Structure formats: C-alpha cells, structure tokens
Amino acid sequence: ARAGGPSGTLTVSLENLGAQVTDPILQSRAGHAQYQAPIYDALLGFNHESLYGGVGPGVAKEWGIDPDGNSWTFKLEEGLTFHDGEPLTAEDVKFSLERTMFHPETVTSDAKRLAKQLRQPPEEAIEAIDPLTLRIFTNGSKPHFWSNLTRAVFQGGQIMPKGYIETVGDEAFRKKPMGSGPWKYASHSVGDYFAYEAFDNSHRGVPHFQELKLLLVPEESTKIAMLRTAQSDIVDLVPESAPEVIDSGAQVTVIEGVGMFIFQFWGLYFDEAKGLPLTDVRVREALSYAINRQDIIDYTLNGYGRPSMPFATFPTSVEVDAPRWQKWAKETLVYDPDRSKALLKEAGYGDGLELTMWSTNFSGTPYMNDISQALGGFWEEIGVKVDLKVVEGGIWRPMTRKKGNSKWDQAMNGDISIYRNAGRPLPVPRYNTTFDPGSNHHAFGDADHMTPQAEEYVRLNEIAVSSMDEAKRFKATNDIIQLVVDQWIGIPIVQSVSLYATNADSVGHWQGIYGRGELGDVFHRIPHPEGNPWPR
Template identity: 30%
Template structure:
C-alpha cells in the first residue's frame, strides 16, 4: 500500500470486548449476536433450533429485501438486519458499531474516509466479502439520500482487497451519518458477482446477504421464511427458523399472539393495547421512536393556487387537531406530541411544541383567508396501519370546515405514492429512520428530497450552506432556521414522535424490543 500523505484522525481505533447477555428472542437475530467481539470459543453455541414467528403489521414488499432501494423509513431495516449486514450500524452497545468495517478514519482535511474491512467473511452463497462488494453496493444504491451521497462523493477507491477510501469533493460533516447509519441503506453490502449474474429484479426474489439469517422462502402477501446462517461471522443465531408473517389486520395479530401462533407482534392501537395490558400472559412493549409522523399538503405542492397556498389555512389545519386526544385513543398516550418532523433526540434538532388545539382560532383563520364556509380538501392517503389516526384527524378538520376523506392504502402502495408524488390532496407521512436533523430535512423538506412535498428556495439555500459548514454552532443555526421556518409557515401538520405499541407472547422470554436504541423492531 502506498504511503498516505494525508494525516488521518482515527474514529474507531480498535475493537473492544463487549459484554454478553442472556439471550432469548433477541438472540435469534444474534444482535447481541454482537457481543461481536467475544472470543471464538465462547461464540460457539449449540446448533440453532426451534422457530419464532413475528406477526407484522404491513404487507411485506420484496423491494425491502434489497438495500439498494431503501426508502427513508425504518420498516425495511427489519429485513436488512436479519438478512444483510453493513460496514457500520447501530447495535445495543453504541449508535455506530463496527460491523463489516473493523475500523475507520477521517483525513485531517475532511476530504477522505478510510474503512478497514473484516476479513474471512462469506456471503450466504459462499462468495467472499471484499472491497469490490463495498464499491459495487455503493454505486448501485438508489434509495433515500442517494442523490446527496453521489453528489458529495468524488470517488470510492479500492486501496487493497479489504480497504476502501471515499474521496469527497469538499468536507462534508454528515458523510458518516448518511453512509454509516440507517439514515440510508448505502452502507449495507450485497455480493457483486451474484447480483451482476442474476440482475436486480431476481435479487429481490432470491436475496443473498451477510446477515445472521439466510433467505429460505417468500410467499407474497403471506410470509417470509428465514433460516439461521450457521456461518455468520458473529455468534450463531439460537433460533433455526424465523417466520415473518404479513398480518395487516390488528385484531388478527393479537389473536395470533394469544393463541401462541405468533411470538411478537407490531403495531397495535387503542383498545387492543389495553387488551394486552389486561392479559397476564402477554406483555405490552411500547417503543417511542425517532419516528415522527405528519401530514403533507400535496395539493399545495401541485397547485400554487390551492387553498393550502395561504399560510393562514395551513395554520388553521394545525390548530384544528386535538393531538392529545388522538394520542390517548390510538397510542395510549405513549406518543410524544411535537411541532416538528425532527425527533427531539436527533443532533441539531430544534424542540418545537405543536400548534395549540384551538378550533375557534382555526375557524377565524379560515374566515380571514376567505373560507368562512370552509372548503373541500379531498382525500388524505394513509398507510392502513394508521387509518385510525387519520380518521380522528379528519374528523377534527371537518369540524372546523376543512372537509376531507380518508383513503387507506397498503404500505408499499402508500410509499410509492409519496415517492412518485401521485397524491393530489393530503397525505400522511412519517419516518423512523436514523440520522440527524440534516438527513431528515434532506429527505423530507428540500426540493430535491426523495419524499419531500416542500419547494422553498430559502430552505434549499440554508440546507446547502449547512451541508459544508464544519463549525458546529454555525451549522446548528442554519438547521434551526430551517426547522423554525417549517413551523412558522406551517408547511406540514406535525403530529408526534410515535409511541409504537408492540407486544410479546409467553414463548418470547426476551422479545428483543428496544434492545437497539431507537429501533422499532426486535433486535
């Protein structure tokens, strides 16, 4: 290897021993699989056995099996954590834990990042993991954040078979946040030779990865079956078969849990959560996510002359909604009300309370805007998991004269509508993806954002300025200005940081929920 003339600043200098834990359901994904650096002898457990079933709240979309197409939501990572692996990702011990990369460093001038890759690792099909796979996976990535990554990265160089270097056009403080966290799927690795041979579409049908579980079978609309990867580079999973069943109907998910047809279920709401609380054989496990949810003004995006073009109308909608009442009814009060699309725990977040519930003020604002008799606001497209939330919101809007209807959709179709900008009136939106304020704003508040319904030149300019600003305080000022403008102009209707109601049954001694901080699913 040639001498590197640039002084490098170590970000992770060596691996450190992590403590082991008693494993239950969580051990099935070996996510304290991780106790990643346990001595080899300790990692050798008995062969995996048994089966665990998850009742999942959405129809499983095969596009989620491919890291290259990861949207700016957390759902696909349920499958990526199981079947795939990343250079760096959140684990129980830390937010940026070394995985396929054993260490990494940044040059003193901020223009390059080196990653040392783990050796001796094999994909599920036996292909060895090398720097070629890292380069290939990055170049084919087209999910959330891809445009920003490709714009900022000048080149990805293979220094040697197990070392890569990212060269940037200019210093970019958020490179690691975009690449080395689930803010995007760009750092999750697929096998180059296999993927080139079968093609991108076939890869979704027969995915091959580096994760603790290998693909076994997929029945569209029914279930995904995974088998333990006994060659996984961390410790071997304890459970032989993991079944992820698509069960969109919440009452059915709960019934499966009671009958022990499922061990863990996600996305319960309202009365069903209370029912779990009353059952001594079940355990309610709410997870408060970095998952903000809000409603976008799609009609304003398409038509600058729509009623939503008037700030007073947008403010009226924000004042019309009784968020606390909806929170109590739908998420048992576990959600945290918010006036922002940025979670409060994110770096550079500006903490904003929601607009006060004030239907009289909402009516007054509508009158001032020339809509004393209200107006027809059309349909609000919503992921059917959150239909109850939007039904309650629409009732509040209608009560002040903003007459809207609910359009429930399956998650994949709803996500396609957000991505392709096909909604015409209103649309429910949300994200539980990792990152910081900048990654969330990039995807949802800039004109170029993958799922943004906002076009504002001033916001775009501030965003570009902060993206290259290395002074933390100056950068925070710019990011706070964007968040404040979103609030003052009421460019969306923020609801809350979601309290995601999950539950486990008697066979799941440890569900794995909340094991990885801020992650929605079992870890």
C-alpha cells in the first residue's frame, strides 16, 4: 500500500459474478474465486513466488501429512483476526470445514469430496489441538488431501468466523458477511455489484486501494467503453476484443495456464453403442488429426491460446512427467488430414460418416461455441458430417450429471461434446470427474458397465490417490494419462488463457496467478500506477 495506507478506489467490470451469494457454502462454481475470495481467506493459499503458482501458505503457515500417513497437521499463523478483531483460531477452521461439509444448505462442490476423504464418521475427524494447531484424520492415506483446502485447486478450505455465525445466525451472516481476507464486505446488489473496504490484518497483506468495486457488466462493448471513459480501471476480455483495447492505449494482462478446451465422448460403453463409428478408436484418433489447432489459436482465439498437453495436464501438474507429455503433444496433436482420411478408410468409413456434437459457452470463455464450429469445419473437410447442437447452460448442466446421463437414451450418450478443464496443479481429481465409474461423466463405463479400461482406471487411481510412495503415485498418474491418450476419448484442443485490460493511468502493472483466471486472490496486490509503472 501507499505510505499512509490504502487509498483510492479500484473498479473492476466483469462478465460474470457467479451466484452472487455472500455465504461460501452457497457457491459451487468458480465465481467464489472472483467475488468471495476478497473476503475469505483459505486454510492454504497460493505460492506467489513461483512463476507457475501452485499451493502456498494460507491461514496455515505450516502443514504436512503425519508419520502414520492417516492424518494431517496444520499450524496456523499467529495474530490473525477476523474483520471484527476477533482472533482466528483452529476452532474457526474446524467449524468452517464442518459447515462446508455438513450444513443442510451446502452446495459447495467440494463438500462430498472432502467428507469422503475423512476418517469415518467424518463429523469426528477434525480436532483443534490448541488455538493454532489443527489435526485432520483421513480415511487411510491421502497424500493429496491438501488439494481440498486451497483455491489453487478447490474452494473447500474457506475460513468463516465460528463465534460470529453462531451468535447472529446464518441469515444475519449472509446479510453482513465477515471473514479474515484483505477486503471487508461493504455492500452488494445482486445483478449489479459487490463493494469492499481494505482490511489490514490478512495473512495475504494490505491492499493498495482503500475500496474495491466489482461491477457485473455482461456486455463486452459496454465494458470496453467503461474502460475508455475511466468508469472502470480493469475489465475482463474475450480474445476478439484485445486488439481494440490495445489500440486504445490500455494494457492487457494475459494469465496463462487457466485451462484447456477438449472434446470428449459420452456413453460409448453402452451395448446400444456397439457398431457406432465413434466406438472405433481409429475414428476418434482421426478426428484429432483433422484439427488445425494453430488455426484455432490464430483465428478463433486471436492468438490468445496455447498448444495443449494431454487431458487436464499442464507444465505445473503435480506428479506428472511434463517433458514426456510435452514431447507427446508436439508429436501427436498435429494437423494431418491425410492421416485422418487413412484412419477413417481403415476403419471402414472411407465414404464418410455422421456424428452429433454438443456445445455451450462456459462462464468466462464465451467463445467455446466458436471453437466447436471450427471443429465441425475441420471434420467436414475429411468427410464427417457434423450435427452441431448448441444449448444454454441450463440445459447443458443436467446432461453432465450422473442422474442425467446414466441411461443410453439420455443426454449426450453416443455423441461428442466440447468441455473445459481448469488449470489446477493436481490432475487426478479432474481425471476422476471424467473417467471414474462413479463420476458424473464416467467416460470409460459406470458401475453397471465396467469395461477393461474402467477397471484399469480404478486400479491405477487407487495407487495415485493413496500410496505413500511418491514414485508409485508418479507412475500411476502417468499410466492414467497414457490410458486416456491411448483410447483417444478425452482429446485436447488448445490451452486457454484469461485476459484483462487495464487503464494504465489509474492502475499500475500487475500480474495474475498461473492457472487461476479469477482475481479474488490478486486484487489486494494490484498497485497504483506510481507504485509499479507498466513496462514501456
């Protein structure tokens, strides 16, 4: 902050603000990392010193798995307080994790995942040893348990004030929320804005600005106009808009590693799918070779995309042989339409085939349908006729849930869809979402249709998530990646970035966190222009 403390107002206009709820347990998607993160610290945080982000200290300054492998111990930073000045203790952390898991209204996407990993019954698995020490007992060895407790991966570790909530109740807490983050809640209006004031005792540091305002502005042209007229200091962008804002004199910040776009296949393990072209791995492979990924980066994404590694795998991924998979991607994710045609002919579809592809735009990436259209164009060139079905999110989401796709005649079974993987440092949970037989997508098969690939996935995953031997976890994780790439069932398209434009006259040079496209853990680090001028 400036000498004398925080000053001025930082105004940020965003295309999406998630569910716009003040209680962490009522938000299930990534919006929490944009508008809730300013208020609430997490048990673990980010490594701001690393070029590639990853996990770092949160309200816990030290943490680790205990010698028996069946519990984790967290040492909290001393002297932290909530916004009302009350001390933040291990009892607050215990209360927060249990509220996230067991509150009857919780919709937090991590609640079930967290509870499942705890010693049973989970209600008795968390102990506050002393005011600054917490111990969590797990259901067997869970070497990746830390991933549940940091916004670098998930949201389940957000810390709420036990005494305050128990005193005033849920509804009063939601009207006047309080945490320990670098920003205190001031006010909000659903569909309009969130406002905050600087707080000086968060472990994350003191903000440079005294006030923070997040404005919900879905229209791209309106956001750009607000940036030009100094009504906003920072706005989020789609790639198409970047040249326009650069020409106007604004600075563009590119946040790398935030995710990748893929296309995946649904329900190919059903008996009814036998005989469909997509059940032949050669056809799925042919669809990959037909894609000119560089054209998608250059034209669909206006240059703001990157070559991809395998499904949900990034240079920063934990227990992944990154050089091996970067080499694989360079050699395999290539544009080779002749090879595509040869594979189709070999599979018996030399005269072409028809398929259905589903598409929607996810929050923050309103160009996914454009990518799907580009895929359709490339596939038409090798004789594949594509029926592209573009749907809204309200139709899409139920189709990607287990109860909405567990029967052959439901959802997207037998078809293809686009999807987006978040750029998180731990790939195993994302593989579980798509390939575990009990997951929402169960691409290899569900409990009633256990294919050899599903059985092998379950075997490897058990090692990857529970072995105390790092070498065994490393091998199992990379064997899972190999299993998926061999089946050509979750195929990378390109890696995505997040874009923000900044008025350089009102805000100094800032950088985001690799792999986290939202700015809730960045706003307090954004300086005034004289504090850190933009490079010339």
